[in-house]
Amino acid sequence: MARIAGVNIPTQKRVEIALTYIHGIGSTKAKEICVKVGIPRERRTNQLTDDEIARIREAIDRSYRVEGDLRRETAMNIKRLMDLGCYRGLRHRKGLPVRGQRTHTNARTRKGPARAIAGKKRTVAPS
Amino acid sequence: MTRSVWKGPFVDGYMLKKAQGVRAGGRNEVIKTWSRRSTILPQFVGLTFGVYNGHKFLPVLVTENMIGHKFGEFSPTRTFHGHTGDRKAKRVETPA
Numbered sequence: 001m002a003r004i005a006g007v008n009i010p011t012q013k014r015v016e017i018a019l020t021y022i023h024g025i026g027s028t029k030a031k032e033i034c035v036k037v038g039i040p041r042e043r044r045t046n047q048l049t050d051d052e053i054a055r056i057r058e059a060i061d062r063s064y065r066v067e068g069d070l071r072r073e074t075a076m077n078i079k080r081l082m083d084l085g086c087y088r089g090l091r092h093r094k095g096l097p098v099r100g101q102r103t104h105t106n107a108r109t110r111k112g113p114a115r116a117i118a119g120k121k122r123t124v125a126p127s
Numbered sequence: 128m129t130r131s132v133w134k135g136p137f138v139d140g141y142m143l144k145k146a147q148g149v150r151a152g153g154r155n156e157v158i159k160t161w162s163r164r165s166t167i168l169p170q171f172v173g174l175t176f177g178v179y180n181g182h183k184f185l186p187v188l189v190t191e192n193m194i195g196h197k198f199g200e201f202s203p204t205r206t207f208h209g210h211t212g213d214r215k216a217k218r219v220e221t222p223a
Contacts (some may be wrong), residue, residue, distance in 0.1 A: 007159040084192055084196070084201075086193070086201055087199075087200045087203060088195055088200065090203065117210075
């Protein structure tokens with residue numbers, strides 16, 4: 001059981017994979033960390049020594065912004081846009097795509113599940 | 128694709144002169160502009176610009192946070208009043 005950067009407890013997996021369970025660390029950064037700390041690729045998390053865990057923790061603390069801090073930063077950036085009253089902020093407020101994508105169709109990631117429109121006739125598919 | 132740094136921020140030349148003029152003039156009057164494409168520079172902080180949105184000049188009071196954005200971002204060109212028959216349609220807030 002290894003606790004790195006707060007609540008993340010990835011076990012059983014190779015270290016470079018397990019580290020990606022931390023918000024803000026993807027495979028690139030995970031590999032960087034492994035190289036920096038000097039952990040071989042095949043090493044699994046449950047085979048790490050306490051010293052190695054401490055060094056991983058230190059490497060992350062020193063050079064990366066992860067988890068809560070990262071989330072806070074992202075939220076602050078979005079909040080800044082919303083308070084500014086600029087176009088991107090308006091899009092964030094309305095929950096629509098921010099970067100100029102079409103909204104006539106698609107955009108379901110931002111808009112959420114489709115809502116039925118009252119009174120709209122369903123077109124019958126030709127058989 | 129972001130703009131090359133060596134070019135510096137894009138600003139229509141006359142904006143600088145206008146801004147300087149208003150600064151020197153003392154009274155903080157609205158600078159009407161069609162140049163939505165100009166970057167907001169640190170020199171513009173505190174001034175009010177009327178940014179044209181194709182219909183009228185919307186007053187934009189430039190604050191420090193706005194530096195690096197374009198004027199056009201603060202003057203929406205489209206008005207969306209909700210769909211017909213959308214009974215629950217909230218009134219769209221009038222852009223500042």
